[in-house]
Amino acid sequence: xxxxxxxAPDPGPAAPGPxxxxxxxxxxxxxxxxxxxxxxxxxLLSAPALVTITIFGILPLIIIVIYSFLKAAPYGGVVWSPSxxxxxxxxxxxxxxxxELVFSPDFLQIYLRSFIFAVGxxxxxxxxxFPTAYFMATRPPRQRNWWVLLITxxxxxxxxxxxLAIMFIIRDEGLLNNILIGLKIIDQPITIxxxxxxxxxxxxxSFLPFMVLPLYASLEKLDFRLVEAGYDLYASRPKVLxxxxxxxxxxxxxxxxxxxxxxxxxxxxxxxILGGGRxxxxxxxxxxxxxSGRNWPLGAAQALILMSAVLVALFFYVRATTGKVKxxxx
Amino acid sequence: MVELxxxxxxxxxxxxxxxxxxxxxxxALDNVSxxxxxxxxxxxxxxxxxxxxxxLRLIAGFELPTAGSILLEGQEVAHLPPFKRMVNTVFQSYAxxxxxxxxxxxxxxxxxxxxxxxxxDAQIEKMLKLVKMxxxxxxxxxxxxxxxxxxxxxARALAPHPKVxxxxxxxxxxxxxLRKEMQIELKRLQHExxxxxxFVTHDQEEALTMSDRIAVMSHGKILQIGTANEIYxxxxxxxxxxxxxxxxFIEAEVMQRIGNRGQIRLPSGIALARELDPIxxxxxxxxxxxxxERIDLVKPGADCQLAGKVENIVYFGTDTHFHIDLDxxxxxxxxxxxxxxxxxxxxQGDAVGLRIAPEAMQVLKD
Numbered sequence: 001x002x003x004x005x006x007x008a009p010d011p012g013p014a015a016p017g018p019x020x021x022x023x024x025x026x027x028x029x030x031x032x033x034x035x036x037x038x039x040x041x042x043x044l045l046s047a048p049a050l051v052t053i054t055i056f057g058i059l060p061l062i063i064i065v066i067y068s069f070l071k072a073a074p075y076g077g078v079v080w081s082p083s084x085x086x087x088x089x090x091x092x093x094x095x096x097x098x099x100e101l102v103f104s105p106d107f108l109q110i111y112l113r114s115f116i117f118a119v120g121x122x123x124x125x126x127x128x129x130f131p132t133a134y135f136m137a138t139r140p141p142r143q144r145n146w147w148v149l150l151i152t153x154x155x156x157x158x159x160x161x162x163x164l165a166i167m168f169i170i171r172d173e174g175l176l177n178n179i180l181i182g183l184k185i186i187d188q189p190i191t192i193x194x195x196x197x198x199x200x201x202x203x204x205x206s207f208l209p210f211m212v213l214p215l216y217a218s219l220e221k222l223d224f225r226l227v228e229a230g231y232d233l234y235a236s237r238p239k240v241l242x243x244x245x246x247x248x249x250x251x252x253x254x255x256x257x258x259x260x261x262x263x264x265x266x267x268x269x270x271x272x273i274l275g276g277g278r279x280x281x282x283x284x285x286x287x288x289x290x291x292s293g294r295n296w297p298l299g300a301a302q303a304l305i306l307m308s309a310v311l312v313a314l315f316f317y318v319r320a321t322t323g324k325v326k327x328x329x330x
Numbered sequence: 331m332v333e334l335x336x337x338x339x340x341x342x343x344x345x346x347x348x349x350x351x352x353x354x355x356x357x358a359l360d361n362v363s364x365x366x367x368x369x370x371x372x373x374x375x376x377x378x379x380x381x382x383x384x385x386l387r388l389i390a391g392f393e394l395p396t397a398g399s400i401l402l403e404g405q406e407v408a409h410l411p412p413f414k415r416m417v418n419t420v421f422q423s424y425a426x427x428x429x430x431x432x433x434x435x436x437x438x439x440x441x442x443x444x445x446x447x448x449x450x451d452a453q454i455e456k457m458l459k460l461v462k463m464x465x466x467x468x469x470x471x472x473x474x475x476x477x478x479x480x481x482x483x484x485a486r487a488l489a490p491h492p493k494v495x496x497x498x499x500x501x502x503x504x505x506x507x508l509r510k511e512m513q514i515e516l517k518r519l520q521h522e523x524x525x526x527x528x529f530v531t532h533d534q535e536e537a538l539t540m541s542d543r544i545a546v547m548s549h550g551k552i553l554q555i556g557t558a559n560e561i562y563x564x565x566x567x568x569x570x571x572x573x574x575x576x577x578x579f580i581e582a583e584v585m586q587r588i589g590n591r592g593q594i595r596l597p598s599g600i601a602l603a604r605e606l607d608p609i610x611x612x613x614x615x616x617x618x619x620x621x622x623e624r625i626d627l628v629k630p631g632a633d634c635q636l637a638g639k640v641e642n643i644v645y646f647g648t649d650t651h652f653h654i655d656l657d658x659x660x661x662x663x664x665x666x667x668x669x670x671x672x673x674x675x676x677x678q679g680d681a682v683g684l685r686i687a688p689e690a691m692q693v694l695k696d
Contacts, residue, residue: 228392229425231412233439234490243438247429 068300086301118265125211133215194276202270210259218252339526345398360550376547418487439490457485571619578662597658622665624690634683
């Protein structure tokens with residue numbers, strides 16, 4: 001007992017206690033302050049995520065949007081006067097003599113080619129990645145982690161180094177051609193480097209793990225008793241694959257395709273090195289506007305058009321695939 | 331009881347199945363032979379690890395026998411993959427396809443067999459009706475309860491009208507009441523479809539109530555095949571007697587023998603004439619199996635085969651179990667039906683006589 005308590009006068013039996021109304025409001029105030037505290041701590045806990053998203057996601061995007069509606073300064077950078085020139089010049093070119101705007105599909109062609117390359121890369125990764133992931137998922141549990149490790153080993157070295165290594169393998173005097181000539185299979189080197197094929201090969205190699213890993217995660221969870229049930233109900237091996245295994249690993253297929261398609265569409269290093277600058281993709285094109293092209297607003301506009309295209313493609317892709325799932329499930 | 335045609339539906343001949351190799355090899359089935367007749371409800375009964383599920387998987391085609399052959403209606407099928415055998419399985423986990431509806435699950439086998447859509451739809455409707463799941467036809471599997479999933483699994487396996495239906499402990503995931511319902515349901519389905527059922531279970535009561543014949547298995551071997559009655563009343567050895575229901579074991583001495591008949595003496599000194607296994611020598615011991623409900627408790631006297639003291643009384647509602655310490659050593663359980671309600675005639679420590687009909691004492695092989 002403290003001295004104050006000892007000194008406090010005894011209220012006595014007749015002393016009026018706090019009225020019910022005051023206790024109630026006190027309780028309300030206490031619970032209200034507790035709610036406030038909870039709200040504050042919720043915000044504090046989510047602050048790191050919000051700050052990260054704002055600084056690294058939303059702010060740069062706003063800057064790009066603003067830049068795309070400005071004029072280009074002659075030596076890079078922007079002039080702060082509003083303009084839609086960048087978007088116009090994406091589709092039209094000013095005739096040098098008549099100063100008339102003429103429709104020019106150059107940029108669209110690069111976009112289309114990038115799209116085809118990205119789709120091709122995605123399909124190649126899916127067709128070769130699925131058997132790989134299936135093989136990994138059907139190993140004994142102890143072996144599986146080793147296979148995952150092997151798949152992730154390429155990530156340990158730089159993409160640029162790996163792409164240059166591919167270049168050394170496929171160039172005219174490279175390893176592949178030397179071996180083929182040495183084995184007398186061919187007498188003239190096959191030109192692979194600086195072709196479209198080289199770009200797709202490089203993209204396929206770079207992004208294969210992004211396909212294999214989500215597929216593996218999906219297939220590893222697959223209940224193989226369902227596969228047995230399929231065999232039991234007269235489904236041959238191909239039918240079990242297409243009617244049971246593939247529909248059930250759809251989440252992995254969707255995730256893998258997105259993880260390969262989106263970065264493949266905007267790839268920069270691979271097409272630059274393996275395409276030799278002759279076969280441009282969107283990534284090179286945009287980089288060029290910010291570099292030697294000195295047209296920042298055009299670069300910003302091109303980046304935003306790419307982003308919109310990806311969003312539209314995603315929308316249709318997701319709707320088509322989930323629609324199929326729904327149809328499959330009735 | 332379903333009328334049996336007597337034609338074999340499934341024959342296993344000297345089937346051995348070994349998993350692994352070298353010193354770690356596990357023998358799951360050890361030279362098993364069994365013939366299952368058409369339209370039969372045949373049960374493989376045994377504790378876990380006895381090989382009953384392995385035998386089922388060999389018949390389904392999920393495993394290849396290490397040795398021996400498996401015949402389906404007289405045709406060797408051991409080398410055929412599961413999708414080429416007119417045999418369907420109801421899996422313990424049901425293994426329903428989660429991406430398909432109830433109707434699509436039921437129609438899957440028919441679709442894979444290449445049946446025309448109209449035929450398929452008609453058969454799906456028939457099956458839905460058979461398992462009373464018509465209102466659920468468009469549901470997804472995860473929207474169904476355990477009992478409903480069980481019905482869909484049954485319908486899916488029955489839809490292609492297989493020659494043999496294999497059921498791998500299909501009722502083990504259900505609660506007691508639902509299990510009892512499904513036991514009756516399964517019997518009804520087997521009767522209505524006329525399909526041979528091979529049922530795997532470790533539940534002896536399930537086996538006794540549902541089966542036309544039962545094979546009791548242990549350690550990869552079939553110990554006894556017979557009707558529920560034969561297996562319960564005439565178990566061949568100690569394992570079967572102990573696994574099926576409760577049993578008292580009493581040792582007796584062989585006094586003399588003529589051919590396969592002889593005289594044995596109970597520990598109490600009472601002599602009995604019995605049919606004997608040829609290997610039991612004079613002076614040797616045999617084990618007698620006696621069911622608890624086949625013993626009468628009476629006043630101790632000369633007409634009793636055994637005598638003892640009441641050690642413990644347990645009331646079970648329908649009957650009362652008396653644990654008796656025998657005067658000659660050992661103990662037995664006696665089950666008395668409470669036909670006139672529970673009557674506290676006997677108390678702990680009372681001396682009692684045990685009267686056992688000679689035919690209730692089964693000589694075991696062991």
